[in-house]
Amino acid sequence: xxxxxxxxxxxxxxxxxxxxxxxxxxxxxxxxxxxxxxxxxxxxxxxxxxxxxxxxxxxxxxxxxxxxxxxxxxxxxxxxxxxxxxxxxxxxxxxxxxxxxxxxxxxxxxxxxxxxxxxxxxxxxxxxxxxxx
Numbered sequence: 001x002x003x004x005x006x007x008x009x010x011x012x013x014x015x016x017x018x019x020x021x022x023x024x025x026x027x028x029x030x031x032x033x034x035x036x037x038x039x040x041x042x043x044x045x046x047x048x049x050x051x052x053x054x055x056x057x058x059x060x061x062x063x064x065x066x067x068x069x070x071x072x073x074x075x076x077x078x079x080x081x082x083x084x085x086x087x088x089x090x091x092x093x094x095x096x097x098x099x100x101x102x103x104x105x106x107x108x109x110x111x112x113x114x115x116x117x118x119x120x121x122x123x124x125x126x127x128x129x130x131x132x133x
Contacts, residue, residue: 004044011038022051031055035092056092061099065106079112 011018013033023030031053041050060082065073087094098114099121100106109116 006049007042009040009042011040018048019051022048029090029093031093032091058092058096059098060096060112060114063105075108076111079108082110 016033016038019030027031036053036055038051040048043049044115056073060079063075063079083105084090085097096114098105099103101114106116
């Protein structure tokens with residue numbers, strides 16, 4: 001196995017179903033190929049032995065209020081208008097995320113029922129593309 005040739009390639013949408021067993025094993029949501037891109041590593045027999053995915057995630061941002069109306073706008077009423085009622089046909093993971101960059105945004109996220117996750121948010125600006133180390 002150490003000297004086995006591995007094949008790296010982008011998975012075409014026609015083969016998307018090959019990912020289903022992996023996502024079932026991971027107990028994870030398999031997004032539609034419209035909302036994601038996957039690259040795979042295959043062994044000599046054509047089995048997927050590695051996977052990397054980039055997928056769309058719905059972000060509940062930005063939020064803005066005109067300064068002269070702050071304190072008068074009901075944030076939850078505004079927010080609840082956009083939260084989907086039916087996620088049974090979701091193209092991407094049936095959930096929302098928000099990056100809380102200020103204590104005020106953290107408070108809004110708590111009010112809207114979000115749960116803080118462990119870890120740190122990392123971003124990569126693809127307009128400033130450089131080779132990874």
